[in-house]
Amino acid sequence: MAVIENLAEYALVSAPKAKYPDFWLGEAKKLANRCNKYYSTALVNEWQRVAKNKSLKDANIRLKKLQESFKFGDFVITDTQDEAVSDYANTLSIKCITILANYMQFGDEEKAVQHIQNVCDRHELSEDLETVVKRGEFRGFALRLQDAKWWRGKIKRFSARRIEKISRELGFINKARSMYCSEVGKREHKRSKQLGFEHMENVVLENNVGDQYTLADLAELSNSNPAIRRAELMVRIAGFEQYAKERQFNAWFFTITCPSKYHSHHLSGHRNKKFQGSGQKEAQDYLCKLWAKFRSKAKRITKDKDEEWEFFGFRVAEPHHDATPHWHLLLFINPRHESEVRSFLRKYAMEEDGNERGAYKARFDETKIKQGLNEATGKEYSAAGYIAKYVAKNIDGEHVDVDTYGEDARASAQSIVGWSSRNGLRQFQQVGGPKVSQWRELRRLANISEEDEAEMSPLLKSAIDKLESFEHAADAWCWYCRFSDQHGLSLYKIAKTVDDIIESVDTETGEVFPLTLQKPSVNYYGEFIDQIKGIDLSLNFLPEGFPYPVEDNQSNHIRQKTRFYDWTIINATKAEAAEVRATNVAKKLAMNEAKLGEAVAVADDLLTALVVAAPESFDLDLESLDFKALCAPWTGVNNCTGSVEGFGQKPEAQQQQTLFDLNRP
Template sequence: EHFKADPPEWSRFTGKKLTPEQLKIAISRMISVRFWSRHFRTFTRRWREHLYITVGDVRRQRSVICSPQWVQHWMASRKRGREIMAETNIEDEETGETLPLLAAVDASVSNNERRRAEMLTRVNGLEELAALDRMSQDSDYVALFFTWTAPQQYHAWLETGRRNRKWNGASPRETQHYFTRTFKNFSTALTRRDIHIFGMHITESHHDGTPHWHGILFVRREQESTLRDVFEMYANAENCSAHRPGKPPEQSPQSQIMIKPVDRRTGSPTAYITKHICRNLEGCAPGGRDKETGRPWTELARHSAAWASLWGIKQFQFTGGPPVSVWRELRKLSDQKQADSVNPVFGELHRAAGAGDWAEYTRLQGGLPTARKNLTMRTWYQAASEPDECGQYTAIIKGVYLPGTNKAPVVTRTRKWKVKAPRQNAKAGSLRINRKPSLTPWTRINNCTMRRKQPVDHPPDFHLKIPIQLELDFGETKKVSVSEK
């Protein structure tokens, strides 16, 4: 409770679905040193950043989005990590082929350029699905762009630089939990009304680190008004000054949600969301400066990435579409003939994924909306061969399979790699790669006075002279008059 985190397997325990084996693993994890070290490290970093927000170091007039101390630490950590990966190789256990680990990481979606391209492909595919449905159905889709801010009690500082006296002390992570919880209730309310949506939302940060959402939703035109009413009701539930039901949102400046249809004369839905995608990815930010803070977009993108890393916030989230994990596994297969030989549907899915056609891939997966249990193809997981230090066998993605058929799962990850430590890559008698050379000491004697250890047979002297601390007088000492003397 003090760390604001649930114990391992807490949801299964409260739901009375915890098995004895899972209980054993949970107890082993709670007494693990690595488990508590990770929690202590995360807690101290977030607590320190929360203090910076409280005292005003994170705001428009100082450092926007996050503190400069954390940005420097995050950049140094990333640089150190890339240096280690540059010195580390991965080796195929069967063929012995060796590849640089850094090259393998940059070839994945961990590369921001590839990540941006994949998200834009998915958004463009959703837009194509809405356009295709318009030609084939009587009721077409409309694209709605929304901006959702948290109630005023979640903001620590105002844009003017003054402290918000209504702030409830919530951290950015707690504010993000408010958004996700409210959006979940909103989605459930739409499902009860038989309203299905699909789209994407992006989490950005205000100048003081408080998150807010930008997103785009596709909904049928005859259901647009209902979606607006439900969304505004849930978004303004905690806002005491929210607009009243039946009152137009344009006449209520206190509303926390702003919804407007996408004007196709000025741009497509993909163009609307591209701006927010690029300015939250480091290395993909556009040129120029932000009008709100006056800072360069490149600096804001770097601060946004550091902010999301610190608070554990997922910046980009899609809603209502098929999973992207199957899409990525299909793109790992390069042999189209092998895919066609498995199954005609498998071949069509592989062809759509290889061509980057998200709309066709979604249609082959069952269209929109499709429940996970009704997907045409799903990801195939397999337990690891060896357990971790707590005795748990982690599930690893091995391929894909077609549920409801007698076809065996298709393995997409055929090669097994092992990581070689950096010291194994260095040549004998040489230092690590890309490291500064170190000088050999002349003698074994070390005259450093820092952290000098006492011998075992000579305990420390408790009568050592302790430096006297200075007593600071701030003028609060009571003055003694002559008569009192």
């Protein structure tokens, strides 16, 4: 009988798998605490999860990668104090000034690019550097690298997006914790908005006729105001619907969702096993690329496709509970192209991981919006009513009780706006149709002086009179769609100039007198600045029965100035800014309150009616609703460039456009 000399070698044959040593857990905790105490527990939990499911090596690599993601160069992104951001920005700008000193003096671009490459690599600017070099725009980029203010903005944007991505990966953003946006992100977004508003209250602008406003005054009349933003979107959607009915286009509502690997967590709060670590921006990029493929296909002419597909409408991007974006598309489609549009939208939506479980139902959904009267209710089916709830709940939650997940819609709307802002994602986008910038410029002409109006082209004057005649702004937008199709309305831009005053001496008398010279204006980075001055109107053909003026017949287009005022920031103390603000608020309260009050009330009634119509029922009667100020073209309730009578304006006979467009270039 054989004698077993050493039983130790058989001792672990049936023993359970050994646990990882406490030493490695301790090291993981130390490393997690160096990142940020708020995230340390989640980081350790992530390390343990990977160690359990994979290996100790994989867990350490994962933790190290997460630790590095908390850095922007040498800056820790969770250090959001303004002083810390400014200090690092100043350090980077000084470093870049030192590196690029020879380039700025001698212009050796190749060496400058080589020397600055390391700074760009460490701060995720390599692609930007490569792009500007290809375009021949390196000098402007080099000047930005030397500017501390530019670095401050870069640091803040990068930090916000990275914090949201990390929070999502570690389970801080989902229905069980914090929907749409992290708690850190919500606090930072709220603080940023408050600081921004305080800053706007202390900045005073003055135009060339002496009117003064604070930025806060002007922001209340722009799309920065959620009520105006919501109302303007609904005007354009309702106008599109009317235009689509005239052209006999059919309305379709599509929902496109990202593949499962882009979703971090389930509704229960548990991690999605298919999740591959992509951020919110990467998920949005996936949807953008999908749409780019479809648009390319729609516009391409081939032997099997002899015309472009005709469609227009709106796109709404909104987040799932775990901040993964998905798109809603309201498209009005030419019946000839309906089947192709639907087919290829589904094809591209299902192209990536289309065979995964549940993909057919979850990834793509389409609904044809009915037309005519609903026999059950006697009301008209409406595409505007179908999308109204999606618009409202992604702006301020007005007139919507609860969101998709049963939470208070107003609170959710704040989180959704924070999600959009901190991740740099565009919520709403018009698809096709005429550009809204030209519409806003055209509407400015309703407020010009009688003297300027007398010099206006008869064609353009008739267009303004036509817009003024509409009681409902949706009707005005519908007419504008037709007018733009006929005349190719475009923006008229010029290079901005500044006056350079020099002293000139008369050689005979010795008299010194000032001489004003105009020169092109450049920004801080030496780049020429364009500014919008008006619109260009092509004379492709005229409306039937319109008397063609001889002077217009000499050219194939009309150029009309729409910007009459130049604005400058003036030096004002906080007390002086507060006085300007108080004066303007008093003027606003003293204006025709009955008219404005009725306008806002009717707009609210309209939106309430729109969102009450549940998507499944389509029972909205647009014809029975009075659009008065949501839709009154010149009230200022529905557009950032609309004027409000009595608020910083001249008498009617001398009126010119006085409002400042915060979105102008």
